[in-house]
Amino acid sequence: MLPEGYETVESTVRAVLADVLGLSAERVAAFTPTTPLFGALPELDSMAVAGVLTEIEDRLGILIDDDEVDGDMLETFGALTEFAANKALV
Amino acid sequence: MAPRIDHYDWDGGREALLRFGPDTGPLIVAALPLFEEANRTRTFAVGLLRALAVRGMASVLPDIPGQGDSTASLAGLTIPHMASALQAATSRNLNDGRRTYALGIRSGTLLDHGSSHSGRWQFAPQTGASVLRDLHRTWRAAGHCGDCAAMMSGDTDPVEIAGNLLSIGMLSSLSAAIPFDPVDVPLRVLRLTTDPLPADRKIDASPLWRRAEPGNDPVLIKLLADDIAGWIATCEA
Numbered sequence A: 001m002l003p004e005g006y007e008t009v010e011s012t013v014r015a016v017l018a019d020v021l022g023l024s025a026e027r028v029a030a031f032t033p034t035t036p037l038f039g040a041l042p043e044l045d046s047m048a049v050a051g052v053l054t055e056i057e058d059r060l061g062i063l064i065d066d067d068e069v070d071g072d073m074l075e076t077f078g079a080l081t082e083f084a085a086n087k088a089l090v
Numbered sequence B: 001m002a003p004r005i006d007h008y009d010w011d012g013g014r015e016a017l018l019r020f021g022p023d024t025g026p027l028i029v030a031a032l033p034l035f036e037e038a039n040r041t042r043t044f045a046v047g048l049l050r051a052l053a054v055r056g057m058a059s060v061l062p063d064i065p066g067q068g069d070s071t072a073s074l075a076g077l078t079i080p081h082m083a084s085a086l087q088a089a090t091s092r093n094l095n096d097g098r099r100t101y102a103l104g105i106r107s108g109t110l111l112d113h114g115s116s117h118s119g120r121w122q123f124a125p126q127t128g129a130s131v132l133r134d135l136h137r138t139w140r141a142a143g144h145c146g147d148c149a150a151m152m153s154g155d156t157d158p159v160e161i162a163g164n165l166l167s168i169g170m171l172s173s174l175s176a177a178i179p180f181d182p183v184d185v186p187l188r189v190l191r192l193t194t195d196p197l198p199a200d201r202k203i204d205a206s207p208l209w210r211r212a213e214p215g216n217d218p219v220l221i222k223l224l225a226d227d228i229a230g231w232i233a234t235c236e237a
Helices: A008-019 A027-028 A048-059 A077-088 B036-054 B078-093 B105-109 B127-141 B148-152 B168-175 B220-237
Strands: B004-010 B013-020 B025-030 B058-062 B101-105 B121-122 B160-161 B164-165 B185-190 B201-203
Touching: A008 A027, A008 A048, A008 A077, A008 B160, A008 B220, A048 A077, A048 B127, B004 B078, B013 B036, B013 B078, B013 B121, B025 B036, B025 B078, B025 B105, B036 B058, B036 B105, B036 B220, B078 B105, B078 B168, B101 B105, B105 B127, B127 B148, B127 B160, B127 B168, B148 B168, B148 B185, B164 B220, B185 B220, B201 B220
Parallel strands: B025 B058, B025 B101, B101 B121, B121 B185, B185 B201
Antiparallel strands: B004 B013, B013 B058, B160 B164
16 A cells, blocks of 8 residues: 555656656656656656756655665656655655 | 847956846846756746836846856856856946846856845745755766765866866855845745745746756746736835
8 A cells, every 4th residue: 555645746756757857747647657767768868867856855855865866766657756755755 | 129239347358148128227137047057047037038128127137157158168167256247247237327136046046146236036046055966966967976075076176067167166155155135125036836945926837947958938937027027116116
């Protein structure tokens, strides 16, 4: 079962990807937990990753240590959402 | 009316500026964010100043040294250098007897220190520490290792971050920089609804400054132009 507030985190991550990468609302609305991100979305290059992480931090009021950032957390929409939820929902 | 190209002189040389609106009355002095965000917000800012001109408001958008069409090397600059240039761009108008208002976007608010503005209007203002954190994250994304101190005390000076050559002096001056808020001078702060920091008004819009490809937002431009024009009219009353 997903923790309370998970949907809020998920919608925040979805909105950040739309805003930072310039993706349409329809496109990000179709993202599922298994939708691949880093390496699959040409808009999500290493520079954009910095913007995505900072926006997630600001909007969820969390801090992401750069040592925690790796390929796994950015592999899919579900992985990124779960990473953010683990930070925000404690 | 189309913007006119003008210039201003500062201690480091001559830079261009764009003028919008009437040649009399209060004047808005706009400052774009630093570094990459300047490129991402320039179209938006020009649209905003054009919209203000339609509302009868005069403004200037100076090229800060190291930004826009400036030929000054960013590697030789610090925040105080850039702030002194912005002050020089403002002084000429103050000397002409015009009342001035600062319009700062994001880290552009960090450059507005020296001028006797009649008020300050800031959109999503950012501390230097926040800018430094963004720079460090970008530096890490380029494959470097280490914390912020390592970035600022590494083997190279200047440090290349996302194509910008930034001196250690620039990074150091950023660490202590905060948006200027002098006592007894009107200040109005607007932020996006997604920004948890306090503001006089929250706006539902996307952060254009995060976009890799420069974007624009005509709806936001109209909303902000109305807010600025209304606020300055109140200040002038």
